[in-house]
Amino acid sequence: MTSRDPNESLERLFRETGWTLERFAREVNKIATERGAPARYAAPSAHQWISGVRPRDKARSAIVEALSRELGRPITQSEAGFTDQAKGVKGTSGTVEGLVNLGTQDMDPSRRSVVGATLFSVALTVPDWQDVVGRMDGVQTGRIRRIGMQDVDTVIAMTERISELDDQFGGRQARPMAAAFLVNTVAPYLRADASDSVRKAMMSAASDLCYLTGYMAVDEGFHGLAQQYYLKALELAGASEDHLTYCTTLRGMSVQAVDQGHGPYAMRLADAAAAASPQAGPRMRAFLAGQQAHSSAQIGDRRNALMYLREAEIAMDKAESRSKAFGSYDPASLNYHVSQVRYELGDVAGSIDALLKSDSLRDGIYRRARMRFRATIAERQLRLGHLEEACTTWNSALDDYPLIQSGRADQRIAEMYRVIRPHLNNPLAGELYERARTVTPSDLIPY
Template sequence: MPKEPVPALIVEALARRLGRPVTMAEAGFPHPPSESNSHPGTSTVEDLVDLGRQDVVDPSRRSVIGASLFTVALTIPDWPDVVGRMEAAQTGAAPRIGMPEVHMVTAMTERISELDDQFGGRHARPMAAAFLVSSVAPYLRAEAPENVRKAMMSAASDLCYLTGYMAVDEGLHGLAQRYYLKALELAGASEDHLTYCTTLRGMSVQAVDLGHGRTAMRLADAAAAASPAAGPRMRAFLAGQQAHAAAQTGDHARALTYLREAETSMDKAESRERAFGSYDPAALNYHTSQVRFEMGDMRGAVEAMQQSDKLRYDIYRRTRVKERAILAERQFAVGHLEAACATWSSALNDYPLVQSGRADQRMKKMLSLLRPHVKNQVARTLHERARTIVPAHLRG
């Protein structure tokens, strides 16, 4: 029997080759108890503590749980399967809690989200994991009125989603999925439709960015189906992701239909939502760019990404670095080398302030693309500048 993480890698290889999900049992491997997602219950808090501790404290285990692995065979619980399923946790030493503790968890989550937006998740995610272990888990075990207990589970779900999102940013896809699944369990237990749908959508984003179009489509559709009464901004948030996933599967007609739906819904939206659940015109233009890119319209993809950059709020520095680098890659692809260099240069201005795995990979790709063109003065100047800023292990 191979040691971890080899069984998961084998299952992933089989699933990709067969074009369908493959379970650990089908491949002849025992299913790790900690990865069972079908029956959320009293183990949720204990699993959360274990996950957070492994993420923060034990680097040797982190290499296993945080492997850059996307397991398409994961069992995603449906809303009816998780709603209300988490039984009251046994009361520990924690005192009785009330709404002030819920508000504190919500405020901490919002602050960590702001740090992620501005500086990337490399430092913010361990803070979130430590907070889950030291404060949130004891609160989930504490005595509380039913309304407070549900509100605390909802707040914990938000934090798990955010922590998973930051793990995706660092390229730790296995770790991200574990946080996402805990977010789904807690959202169902607290009957929090918003966080449940947001988490499914986040899993779809993770899948589509890794090229798993069919899985991304399934997750995006599940998120939309679980939110039948969504307001216009939430509908735009969901439809934009459905459009991207559909385009990646080659269903261009469906992609354009979802994109028009997102545009119509955005026109109706009147207010912004919380930071990590928001969807604004910059995000819509990003999805427009992704759809056009998947359809082979590179110039249209460039135009939409430029519009997205113009509309993006200044607080989203990490996103600005990543998506300006993507814009530059697309300008480069259509033969606009000097325009691409200008865009890369603007991304490089913010890059030293951002600790992000995705930003790192974009800078590494920039250097690789520029290297054959250093005879061009503009490209050479940027290449030389980048080599003084980008860490040595990314320079190639």
């Protein structure tokens, strides 16, 4: 489809990048290849886009992602002149339909690799609180039956149980269970007749479960899929006026972004979470400030990193006794943030000390976190040249590893193999390597 007018919006963004037309096409091809659909656009194609020729859907998506990465901010298709997107989000009925489609694909083993292939995007449009709050229109379509608070309690209890399984064993097996529960139980609840108070409570419970399911997708390395679950969590949190889950989800999206190395995007999300929660209690404030500190450190903002870290420490001192709800922020979490800030700012030894303190404070149920962070400690010990100390720490991580089904845990073991191989002449390193081979899945063992 050809427009009579040049795409001035796209041309403005293109000029902002400083690219040549050839570079523009090459960057779009790179994104397309990452997504499993290689393209061979060249300079004439880029010239046509700017001249008003409307690219295909997949090309438009790749174009805005390429621009977003280069410019360091989310670029929407509307901003790139491709569509007149309606502002805000759909009513809750659209949210439920989207959730069913997402969960159905995720719970289908034959589709899971396809869904998991979706990639993290900094071009994602994240709805503001005012765009989602109170949107409850259409929720009663298809009134299957009337639900009550006992059904809400069922969803809450199931979410807590899945969270416990995730903490102990990783998300690889728990996430399909959560997806099936979302599709087969929660979605019908969301469509059912209910009083306003029950309906809000059910949407809030569903939002918590979507957030947890997205978190488990992050654990598996399915970052695009995780973002989709997080967006559903935001929509449901707004529909139920659940400020806590809305802010928690934004903060979770920031964690995902900073772990992927997208510091500026992580900073924006962390700031958005803090801005959306002006009346936060001390534990929530610590929860949010800790993430702001980590994101600030990653972008090299030392002053704000230390300021936010101090704010988190003060807020934690004021916090009440630890909540049992999943996702709660505790002294172990705070010390993890201290470690990450120190590491980003170049203090490797200090980061190790903080991670060791975090490890000593962590509840025993958090097996996956214990394994991952001990492996991280070992990597940093080796970086300082403490080989034998690192081998001892890695061995403690291997104690938990066989019990965990987690993509992030697998990544830490793969990294261990990579960095320990130059040291195999050392007896402790050789013993560690051979022990790891006995507990590592065959497809992860280097040959």
